[in-house]
Every structure is written in C-alpha cells, then in structure tokens.
Amino acid sequence: MIKLHFHADCDGIVSAFFVSGELDRLEIPYSLYPSLGSTVELSGKGNISLDISNTIPVNPKSKWNLSIDHHISDRSPILYSNPRNSGFEWPVCFTTYALFGDTSESWKAAIAVVADWCAEKVPPSFWDTVKSRWPDIVPEVNQKTLVEHQLGEMAIMIDSTVSLDRAKGAIYALSALKAAKSPKEFLEGKGKAGKMKKIKDQMLKEVDFVLGNERVSDKFILLRFESPHRLKSLVAAKSKDRHPNKMIVIAQDEKDKVRLSFRNGDNLDKLIKELTKGIGDGGGHPKASGGWIAINKWDEFNERLEKWADGL
Ligand SMILES: [Mn+2]
Numbered sequence: 001m002i003k004l005h006f007h008a009d010c011d012g013i014v015s016a017f018f019v020s021g022e023l024d025r026l027e028i029p030y031s032l033y034p035s036l037g038s039t040v041e042l043s044g045k046g047n048i049s050l051d052i053s054n055t056i057p058v059n060p061k062s063k064w065n066l067s068i069d070h071h072i073s074d075r076s077p078i079l080y081s082n083p084r085n086s087g088f089e090w091p092v093c094f095t096t097y098a099l100f101g102d103t104s105e106s107w108k109a110a111i112a113v114v115a116d117w118c119a120e121k122v123p124p125s126f127w128d129t130v131k132s133r134w135p136d137i138v139p140e141v142n143q144k145t146l147v148e149h150q151l152g153e154m155a156i157m158i159d160s161t162v163s164l165d166r167a168k169g170a171i172y173a174l175s176a177l178k179a180a181k182s183p184k185e186f187l188e189g190k191g192k193a194g195k196m197k198k199i200k201d202q203m204l205k206e207v208d209f210v211l212g213n214e215r216v217s218d219k220f221i222l223l224r225f226e227s228p229h230r231l232k233s234l235v236a237a238k239s240k241d242r243h244p245n246k247m248i249v250i251a252q253d254e255k256d257k258v259r260l261s262f263r264n265g266d267n268l269d270k271l272i273k274e275l276t277k278g279i280g281d282g283g284g285h286p287k288a289s290g291g292w293i294a295i296n297k298w299d300e301f302n303e304r305l306e307k308w309a310d311g312l
Pocket residue numbers: 007009011012051
C-alpha cells in the first residue's frame with residue numbers, strides 16, 4: 001500500500017490530486033496522509049511525500065520512498081525531486097502536473113501555482129495551455145492580478161476548507177478537486193465544491209473580524225490572535241493586501257504554541273529560523289515562511305523581533 005503524504009495547503013493538495021490520479025489509473029491502492037506541518041516521518045517503504053520540506057525516513061536505509069518538494073532544503077536520503085536544484089522555482093503542483101497531468105486538468109495546477117505566488121515562475125507556455133481552454137480565468141499572466149481573480153478565489157476555497165477542518169478538510173478538498181469538471185462549476189459551487197464555497201464565506205468573515213487588531217510599527221505589522229480555526233495563512237494573505245509595504249508577522253495562539261507566518265520581505269525563511277532559534281522552529285521560502293514558538297517564549301520572541309527591526 002502506497003502512503004501518500006502531502007502538505008495540507010493548495011500546493012500539497014493539488015499535487016496529491018495529480019499523483020493520486022496516476023495511482024487511480026493504475027489501480028494501485030494508497031492511503032492519504034495530509035500533513036499540517038512541514039515535517040513527516042516515513043516508516044518502511046512505499047511512501048510518497050509531496051511539498052513537505054522535512055521528510056525523514058525512520059530507517060535511513062529505506063531508500064524506496066519518494067519526496068517531491070520545492071523548498072530550499074537538504075536532499076533527503078530517498079528518491080528526491082526538487083526543481084530548485086536544477087534552477088527552477090516552480091511549486092510541486094507544477095512538477096506533478098508536468099509528470100502525470102493532462103491539459104484538461106491544467107486549471108487545477110493553475111490554482112496552486114497562483115496560491116504559491118509562482119505565476120511568473122512557471123513557463124509562459126503553461127499559461128497558454130490554460131488560457132486556450134479557459135480564457136476567463138487568466139485575464140493576464142501577472143501574479144497580483146491572478147491572485148485577486150478567479151484562481152485566487154478557488155485557492156481561498158481550498159485554504160478555507162483546511163482552516164475549518166484541517167486534515168479532514170484537506171481530504172475533502174482533494175475529493176472535490178477530483179469531482180470538479182471545470183473551473184466554472186467549481187467556482188459556482190456545483191457538487192462537492194458547494195460546501196467549500198460556504199466555508200470560504202464563513203472563514204473570510206472570521207478573518208475580517210481578526211483584521212484591524214494589528215500593531216503597526218515602522219518596519220512591520222504584528223497581528224496576534226486566537227481562533228478555533230487555523231486561520232493563520234488566510235489572515236497573512238489578507239494582511240498583505242492591507243499593508244503592501246510592510247513586513248507581516250502573523251501569530252496564532254494554539255494551546256502551548258504560537259504559530260507564526262511571515263510575509264512581505266526577503267530571506268524570511270532565514271529570518272524566522274533566527275528569531276525562533278532555541279524557542280521553537282521555522283522555515284519555508286524567502287518570500288513566505290512559517291514556524292512556531294513555545295507560548296511562554298512570546299516575550300523573548302517579541303524582543304528578538306524588535307531588536308531585528310532596530311538593526312534595519
Ligand atoms: Mn506548501
């Protein structure tokens with residue numbers, strides 16, 4: 001039995017769509033393991049890990065596992081694919097689309113390309129393919145335009161479903177993608193997407209409620225909040241629209257941890273690593289990173305953040 005691990009975000013879910021579609025075609029049985037964090041431990045062999053930067057085989061001798069990723073990270077001691085190593089920055093959804101997809105499903109890859117802020121990182125010919133079938137969803141090949149348009153809206157439907165139902169939401173979103181026939185039907189909420197459309201409206205209301213409580217300083221904005229739902233990434237995305245010229249620090253309290261998202265800046269993967277050192281952990285991309293700290297280390301994190309801002 002193949003164990004399919006995938007990051008519970010747009011990129012991971014769409015990647016799982018393409019890989020599981022190929023397994024379906026060959027009637028190879030598999031089970032699904034959405035991962036809410038960036039670390040997964042693989043037991044035995046036959047694991048496939050998608051968009052999870054820290055993929056660790058429990059037994060390092062079990063090489064018959066596969067990781068397809070796009071984060072800056074060390075090569076795992078298993079079959080490993082990362083376009084960064086060959087000079088490309090496209091997300092996992094694009095790699096898996098190129099490997100196993102069909103042009104009739106290119107719009108699904110496009111959702112996660114936009115969600116991962118990579119519209120201009122994938123080849124222009126990809127957009128020609130999408131546009132030739134669905135001109136409406138690609139008004140122009142411009143990341144900012146696309147994220148505010150229909151592809152961005154579909155990405156929020158997927159992210160909201162994960163915010164509400166976490167791992168279960170990720171599996172639901174995957175099944176809705178499998179059932180979806182066209183971007184139009186998906187956007188209109190036909191079939192399984194209907195529930196996701198409602199969840200999107202509910203989550204966006206909660207995000208609006210949280211926005212406005214941010215502390216705005218010269219160099220960054222800091223927004224710390226509590227919610228029963230995993231809103232951190234949605235709140236980060238909306239804060240970016242509100243404060244396009246400042247670094248964004250989003251902090252969501254969760255039992256004994258505070259989960260963090262950094263947006264709008266450079267080398268944010270290195271910065272979050274530095275600021276959480278010894279009190280938590282962090283990583284991700286230069287332009288968007290995430291992590292956590294122990295809740296009782298909040299003051300220390302705050303001091304480090306201020307000190308870093310003073311040094312700029
Ligand atoms: Mn991801």
